[in-house]
Amino acid sequence: MTDMLTRYAAIVGNEVIDHLYQLAEPLEGMNVVHVNSTREGGGVAEILHRLIPLKQELGIRAGWEVVSGDAQYFQCTKKMHNALQGDREEIPDDLLQHYETTNARNFERLQARLKDSDIVVIHDPQPVPLLNLCHDRKGKWIWRCHIDASRPHRPVWKYLQQFINGYDASIYSLPAFAQPMNHPMYIIPPSIDPLSDKNIELDEEETNAIYKDYHIDPERPVISQISRFDRFKDPVGVIQAYQMAKAFGPPLQLILAGGTATDDPEGEEVLAEVKMAAKGDPDIHILMLPPDAHRTINAIQRISDIVLQKSIKEGFGLTVTEAMWKGKPVIGGNAGGIRIQIVNHYTGFLVSTPEGAALRIRYLIKHTDRLKEMGATARAFVLENYLLTRHLREYLTLMVAVVRGVRERIELFNNH
Template sequence: MNRDPAPGGPRILHISPTTKLGGVSEVIRSELPYLAELGWRARWIAANDLDEAHDAAFVLHNALYGVPVGDFPAATVRQGVERFLAANAERAAAAAREADVVVLHDAMMLNLATAIRDTVRSAPGSAAPVIVWRCHVGSEHLETIDRAAVDFLRPQLDAVDHLVFSHRDLVWSGWEDDPRVTVVPPGIDPGSWKNRELSEEVRAAVWPYLHAARGVSVAELTGEDDAVVEVRDFGTGGLRAPDSPFVLQVSRWDPLKGQLGVVRAFESLAHRDADVELVLVGPHIDDRENYPANRRVWQGLMDARAELPTPVRERVHIWRFGPVRRTGEDIALNLLRRRARTVVQNSSRESFGLTVAEAMWQGAVVVGADVDGIRGQIRHEANGLLAPFTEGRPGGSAGDAGPWADTVLRSLTDGPGRARWSAAARASVEEHHLSRTGVERQVAAFTGASAGAGSPVRAGFR
């Protein structure tokens, strides 16, 4: 694959909260090689000084995810947005002058739309870029989307040329017929270290350390001097043996990812399968870049584990990656998914779920919560299994552990089903959820959004 942009091709600028953490960064990173292959010159910048706007960003994130925030705190959000714009608007507009398409990712970045539009249009000799807002969050329960948040963002929404949602069921009520709306599911890059086939050499070098939650250099394997696989167990230990069967969930430390329910519900599963273990793995926590809720979620998981009966607790492992180069983390995730007996994703909200697509691509048997974007990927009984979201509560109550444990147990023990689901999972990702497909859809949308037949973007794709 040619990953170098063609000289003189159309220019695209991505602006996101960070280039390091989370699904948004994963999506952008996976798409850049394919944009280059199609001749686009891509630039990607992260917001400055988002710390002072964290509260506003978190409120907007939850409000558009359909998570109750009470009365929308417009004054607090406005204050945070003003601080954000003071730190970012001028820089973003300057970068946008050199772009044909500007893609703003998620709610806080959307607030740059009018600043970019007005600044660039007022500059002598500057052609206004196509401005795209990409919404990576949402809920199929459209009535839960905070309309006050949408109204707050409306001036910015009016300033964009295109709105991209990840699933048709997540397009807001009343916006379905807006000609600017396009649905583009995210995709994965099959050539990345996180998704590529791993050689026996890599597996043999890494697994003896990884299963024991110990670090190991992979510099010789990758050609990167500082590439290290490093997970930290914080007293929860490694697997009991290299070949121990285990259930895996890979998620950031977020209340919406449902790890707490998995820890609690695992007790029910453990009583019915004496061998299976549980591994929850997530990113390094840096209080300068993470929401405060991330550390609280992680600590809540540690506390819930401590409350389990000793024989069950010893089979529950909560690992965090160290602050290492991405390559090592990606190799670890790839190998963990390939070694897991079942991969679960117990999210209460999921606009897409890259971790699901990644696991399915690797041929894992996946049990996903029956919500939003996960349901868009998993066809129950065809390429995986869907289970009700669980909070791990006692039987008979909402969100109880029983249905989840039943489904996961079946995923562990149904031999013919496992073979069928694994093969179909990979095939479905290959057909629908590779980054190349998403990039091609976006290119079509951007060319259509360009104003005038002579625009650089339209001309680049005639």
């Protein structure tokens, strides 16, 4: 067992790690490449930063490539993202043509790697046309959709489907997110890495530094939301919930911490809306953090009494699991993958409005025993369901199935 996997065994147990080795044995030496649109910012990049090294530790020749594009390209892919989540986005033909041309340029750069790989995993809509350009491919191609595509805007879905149909398999985070396809479909919820800077245990000195660095009062309750500044994350709704809870309860403080991703052109506009909604309230702390501020985010969640993720629509929402791992009850939007992370009334609360969020904030701040109990339940739930080792196990199982052409039961044999 390698040093890295030994560290995971200390958290999840040796049996889990032994199972990973067993699953990886048929894949040893295979070339596997993941392709997405950004190396920093957002949950996809965070997961890949941790999954790729673990696959390598298990003897798989795993790698990661990133497609590049200009502002026009990312404007198009943002519209696609919104349309898959149900917005009625109309994408002009010239923008779609630019999208295809940009992918063609990326294929020229990446084609040797893509053609030679045994398994290619394409993440989300940005690089999805690459398969159609790879006419003499060697391996199996998988499309990984991290988006809630349960009710997509049909014209945009129909356009993307012409590229997706040719894949050997597709992966969704929840059964409800999947669209009917002519190939096998798999369900793999995302995960967090308990050993990453964002989730590792921190000493008291490092967590307490947040109070001083960002002028937070350690004597008053803190609520927080950690997210990109995106309308689907509803940061303005979080401010409204905070204002309502504070008006009829204790003197709360709110931290809204996040940043923008390189593939999201709307971030600055949403940030301006958030600052306007805050109206200069000194107890609302709006923090623009760099993509590598993982330990800062970790510490913010640890000093928070309650963490919010009040998304209107959400593919999964890794920040929910991150906060639960730190023993925090989470008040989350009743949307997408948040629903399978928060067990309502046990690990947190699901809400649909700012008023509902405010009500739950006031309840938890008043009932501190219940707050601690829910936090402990939340951590135990993450340990069982949403750590990286479970995620890796399911990826390995899927890869064995795709390579062998198995649609149902997968038989694994340990030759040792």
